[in-house]
Amino acid sequence: MILCYNFIVVLSDKMLLYEAKLEGTIDQYSRLDDAIRTGRFVRNSIIRAWLDGQVKSRNEAYKYCKILAENPEFPWARLLNSQARQAHAERAWASIERFYRNCRAQVKGKKGFPKFKKSQVRASVEYKVSGWKLSQDRRYIEFTDGFKAGIFKLWGTRDLHFYQIELIKRVRVVRRYDGYYAQFLIDHNREESKELTGRQIGLDVGLNHFYTDSFGEQVDNPRFLRKDEQKIKRLQRRLSKTQPKSKNRAKARNKLGFAHLVVSRRRNDWVCKLAQRVIQSNDLVAIENLKVRNMVKNHCLAKSISDAAWYRFREWLEYFGVVYGVPVIAVNPSYTSQKCSHCGQIVLKTLSTRTHKCPHCGFIADRDENAALNILKLALKQWANTVGRTEFQVSGEIPLCLSMETSSSKGTQRKRKSSQ
Numbered sequence: 001m002i003l004c005y006n007f008i009v010v011l012s013d014k015m016l017l018y019e020a021k022l023e024g025t026i027d028q029y030s031r032l033d034d035a036i037r038t039g040r041f042v043r044n045s046i047i048r049a050w051l052d053g054q055v056k057s058r059n060e061a062y063k064y065c066k067i068l069a070e071n072p073e074f075p076w077a078r079l080l081n082s083q084a085r086q087a088h089a090e091r092a093w094a095s096i097e098r099f100y101r102n103c104r105a106q107v108k109g110k111k112g113f114p115k116f117k118k119s120q121v122r123a124s125v126e127y128k129v130s131g132w133k134l135s136q137d138r139r140y141i142e143f144t145d146g147f148k149a150g151i152f153k154l155w156g157t158r159d160l161h162f163y164q165i166e167l168i169k170r171v172r173v174v175r176r177y178d179g180y181y182a183q184f185l186i187d188h189n190r191e192e193s194k195e196l197t198g199r200q201i202g203l204d205v206g207l208n209h210f211y212t213d214s215f216g217e218q219v220d221n222p223r224f225l226r227k228d229e230q231k232i233k234r235l236q237r238r239l240s241k242t243q244p245k246s247k248n249r250a251k252a253r254n255k256l257g258f259a260h261l262v263v264s265r266r267r268n269d270w271v272c273k274l275a276q277r278v279i280q281s282n283d284l285v286a287i288e289n290l291k292v293r294n295m296v297k298n299h300c301l302a303k304s305i306s307d308a309a310w311y312r313f314r315e316w317l318e319y320f321g322v323v324y325g326v327p328v329i330a331v332n333p334s335y336t337s338q339k340c341s342h343c344g345q346i347v348l349k350t351l352s353t354r355t356h357k358c359p360h361c362g363f364i365a366d367r368d369e370n371a372a373l374n375i376l377k378l379a380l381k382q383w384a385n386t387v388g389r390t391e392f393q394v395s396g397e398i399p400l401c402l403s404m405e406t407s408s409s410k411g412t413q414r415k416r417k418s419s420q
Contacts, residue, residue, distance in 0.1 A: 015169075016186040020156035021179055022141070024149070031149040032125075032173055032180055038080045038147075039088045039125040042068060044116045046092040061089040079146030081131030087170070088126065121257055124174040132171045134160065141171075141182055152182070160184060177257035194280060194324040201278070202286040202376030204336070204368045205310045207301070208354075210274075212368035214286075214376045219274065224267045225307040232259050267309050275316035279326050286379030287314055289330035329379040341365070341373035 022032075045068055049055040055064050065085040069078035077085070095114040102111040117123075131145045138160040143149040160168075163186050170185040202214040209218040225232075235256040242249035278285060292311045296302040314330070321328035338346050340356070342363035347356065349367065356363070356370040365373075 014187075014189055016163075016188045016190065018156075018158060018160065018184045018186065019174075019181050020154040020158075020184075021181050022152040022173070023155055024152045024180075028149050028152065029180060031147045032143075032175070034076070035080060035084075035143075035145070035147045035149065036123045036125045036173070036175060037119070038076050039084060040117050040119070040123065041074070042077065042080070042085050042088040043092045046089055047095075047114050047116060050092075050096055050114070058090070058093045061093045062086055065089050080125075081127055081145040083128035083130050084126060084145065087128060091126075121175065121177055121254070124172050126170060126172045128170055129168075134165060134168075143173075152180075154182065160186075163188065177254050177261050190323050191325075192323050194326070197281060197283055199282045200284040200286075200376060200380070201282045202372040202374075202379065203278070204288065204371040204375060205290070205308070205313070206368055207304050207308060209368065210308060210313075212366065212372055214369070214372040216366065216369045218368070221308060222267075222270055223304075223307055224263045224270070225303070228259065228263055232256065232263075235259055267307070268312060271309050271313040272316050275313055276320050279317065279320040279324050279328075283326060284379070284383070285317060285321065285326060285328045286376045287317065287328065287330050288333040288336065288375060290314075290333060327383060329383055331375055331378040331382060333375075336374040336378070337367060337371045339374050341370045341377065 024032075042065060046055055046061050046064055049064055050061075055061050065082070068074055069082070069085065071077065092114070095112070099112050099114055127143075127145075131143060133142045133144055135141070135151075139154055140151050141154060142151045167187045168184050169187050172183040172185070174181045174183060200214075203211045204213075205211045207221065210221040212218045235252065239249065239252040239256055242252050290310060292305065296305050298305075318328050320326070335346065338348055340347055340358040340361065340363055343358060343361040345358060345360045347358050347360075349356070354367050356365050356367050358364070363370075
């Protein structure tokens with residue numbers, strides 16, 4: 001969970017994802033660019049074949065990778081490792097399956113129709129168990145596919161000595177504005193011990209304060225984007241004054257992208273550490289099941305909501321809840337701010353009213369504290385009515401940083417007809 005300049009560790013409940021920066025030469029970086037470009041070509045080709053009706057299943061997508069490699073018109077396709085081609089076929093078919101799933105569920109608005117990936121700075125190529133080789137001291141990695149990128153030094157504060165090579169299921173090379181990174185997906189189930197504290201907490205997130213808990217304590221909103229906004233605006237003006245397709249424009253674009261990358265890393269590091277502290281100091285955490293995607297449609301508050309990173313905070317809470325065995329319950333946010341936490345009566349308030357004053361029972365409290373108390377009560381009621389639950393992740397959302405490993409889908413067996 002430690003975020004530093006050269007090394008990021010992102011975790012899931014079933015997998016560990018270690019990331020280290022790659023140090024090499026300019027020629028090696030250009031070969032990595034060729035591999036990334038080829039992976040994008042494979043994915044776009046499978047999307048094109050699906051649109052033309054040539055690919056209708058995941059297995060046919062795998063077979064189409066071989067057709068691309070054997071096609072003399074695309075000699076660069078066979079330079080990419082065969083399992084890497086399959087990994088990008090999985091990416092393409094995952095977007096197709098998501099589109100079908102949204103259509104069946106009749107999702108409102110756009111269904112996520114698969115699109116062709118364009119050339120961009122932030123891109124990646126993914127290998128499975130072949131196409132790469134780690135050194136004995138785990139400080140160097142060599143890519144052995146047809147592009148022959150060579151040996152890179154791994155820069156980071158952690159090493160891979162604690163895990164066997166067999167546990168590394170995938171290696172992904174990610175290109176960002178500040179360089180190239182190698183991500184190692186390790187098959188490891190993380191579990192941490194925690195002493196009981198006897199505390200149960202409800203959290204109400206906001207913009208004035210990042211959150212207010214049911215004990216009345218408040219955490220200030222760091223506003224990372226707002227603090228660097230003037231610098232980002234200055235870099236945007238410099239980018240707009242450069243000539244298209246010039247070297248100065250590429251330099252200005254990289255500086256602007258790096259500024260956004262720094263803001264994103266600081267924000268993610270902050271919410272990660274905050275979520276871990278909340279989980280370690282409580283035995284149950286109640287949060288709101290906010291639809292952030294719908295909330296950012298308000299153009300007056302979209303920038304502030306995105307800068308607050310509410311959903312990222314929720315993802316880390318749910319992850320650490322699984323690691324430490326702490327229930328994290330997401331409840332319906334309806335009327336949590338309007339209902340009195342003391343008597344249960346509805347007290348209508350506008351957004352500008354920051355103090356809850358109940359005319360029925362005389363209870364007075366901060367608006368967000370009253371909402372946090374209501375969130376905690378709803379979570380306890382929901383937890384008590386939940387019977388036979390085996391997972392702590394009550395919200396039902398997708399866990400943070402799921403692995404790319406996809407299990408083979410099996411058809412559902414039909415029930416036998418009872419003999420009459």
